[in-house]
Amino acid sequence: MxxxxxxxxxxxxxxxxxxxxxxxxxxxxxxxxxxxxxxxxxxxxxxxxxxxxxxxxxxxxxxxxLRPASVDAATSISIAVRPGEAIAWQGGFTLYGSIVNGLPHQVVTIEEKSCGGYEPFHPVVTTETVQGGAFEAEPYSPPAVSMLYRARWRNGTSDPVDLRIRPRVDLAYASGFFKVGVWGDGLFRGARGVVERHDKRLGWIRVGRFTLRSNSYGTGGYGYVHATVRRGTNVRAVIPTSQVGRCFIAGYSNIVRV
The missing domain is CATH 1.20.5 (Single alpha-helices involved in coiled-coils or other helix-helix interfaces)
Structure with missing residues (x-):
């Protein structure tokens, strides 16, 4: 081919x-x-x-x-509260925390901001650290509404901690009538609560309801309940969280023995 x-x-x-x-x-x-x-x-x-x-x-x-030590120290502070709730104007709680470097004699400022308020955080009390960097403090004036607290050290601040406040509830009894007084930095007009008696087997049992009226000076309120209970019975008043607004938690009165 x-x-x-x-x-x-x-x-x-x-x-x-x-x-x-x-x-x-x-x-x-x-x-x-x-x-x-x-x-x-x-x-x-x-x-x-x-x-x-x-x-x-x-x-x-x-x-x-080689990063600056002051930057770390200025933001390394923590705060907590015990217990996490209190009664209006009664206090009974402690703010505590620590700084990261553990130095004593460091000035720490406690700041607060009220629930529902428009004011910024502002100082309420100062304290000093002890050996190990720990500190604790109590505000000079107990709060009457739920608060946020934070700690300031040098140029840094801690994350805020929430203290929940119960309205103060006072219960009195005379001639078949229970008078309920409610105290706190809030408006409680129209809030509804109950009066309860204690039973050894069944616990707390409702014996009456009340609706709060406003006090003459604005905050707080009062109400009345007419109820017949057996002599020697323990009685209390309760206002649930649903009735006191977002800046309070449920309120419980003192116990009255009829």
Whole structure:
């Protein structure tokens, strides 16, 4: 077939011409001489990567240990409250916390913000840390509404802590009538509560309801309940959380023994 193609196409060879073998060997040797050794290039790449990792680690470590101590100290303060609830105008709770560096004789300022108020946090009492960095304090004036408290040290402040306040509820009894007085920095007009007697088997049982009227000076309120209970029975008044608004929790009166 090759002879037939050469006969028909005299200018085109039937087979692709093969290159000269000597010339091919010479070109192969020159190309291989120009390529760098593969193993050496890989080693150089690994070495460069290791140097970059070491430099980054050193930079992070140096930056961490050389950061200003005042920045850390200014924000490292915590505060808590025990117990987390109190009765209006009666206090009975303690604010406590610590600073991170544990130094004594550091001045800490306690700030407060009232529930429902528009005023910003403002200082109410100062205290000092003891050995180990701990501190505790009580406001000079017990709150009459739920409060947020936070601690300030140097230029930093703690996260706020919430103190929930119960309205003060006073119960009195005379001639078959119970008088309920409610005290707190809030408007309680129209709030409904119950008077309950205690049963040894059943617990607290409702004996009457009341609706609060406003006091003449605005805050707080009072109400009356007429009920007949057996002599020697313990009685209390309760105002549930649903009736006192978002800035208070349920109020419980003193127990009266009829």
């Amino acid at each position: 090759a002879d037939d193609l050469e006969r028909r196409l005299p200018d085109v060879p039937a087979a692709f011409p093969r290159p000269d073998a000597k010339l091919s060997d010479d070109v192969r040797r020159r190309v291989l001489a120009l390529r760098p050794p593969h193993r050496l290039g890989r080693r150089l790449g690994l070495a460069a990567g290791a140097i970059v990792c070491v430099a980054a680690s050193l930079g992070f470590t140096i930056g961490y240990w």
